[in-house]
Amino acid sequence: MYQIVVCNCPNNDIAKTIANSLVAKKLAACVNIMPTMTSVYHWQDEIYCDEEVMLLIKTKTSAFVDLEQTIIKLHPYDVVEIIALNIQQGNELYLNWINNTVKN
Template sequence: MYQIVVCNCPDNDIAKTIANHLVSEKLAACVNILPTMTSVYQWQDEIHCDEEVMLLIKTKASAFSELEQNIIKLHPYDVVEIVALNIQQGNELYLNWINNTVKN
């Protein structure tokens, strides 16, 4: 099974560091870094409005645990948004590429 994992980062430098690490360690076939967006959320009983950068990580479900632990090690947030969405269907050639690129 294949997944898209979503992870928000505080800035582009951290996003690039995490993306490069995940791809070089073969935990992700591809990571898209989406441009700055505004996130509104509640944290410690306060409403925050911060700029963040989103990662869209293409991987295999079997790699999720190791991928998650690597993100947590590199990420500055106390609670890191790491959400996996299963890919139900996709281009067979693209999914095969993910399968052949990700190590798990």
């Protein structure tokens, strides 16, 4: 019923734009913007090492499709990292808050 969605962004400005949009549209109850990290990855037959900013998005599973589409529209990457992890357990009051905040 609840998920944490992970999404990496190329910089803090894009991360804030996506986070604000998701919360304003009530697709996420909360989005944490994690500080700059280094990502090492394979893309188009080359290895890259770039700085990125991670979003930890708290939402409901029923909001995932709209959340994913919103991220894709605002994100500059050709292939956007959007990975949903189901929340197995959590503080009941916190989960109720997510439930009451997210529209879907």
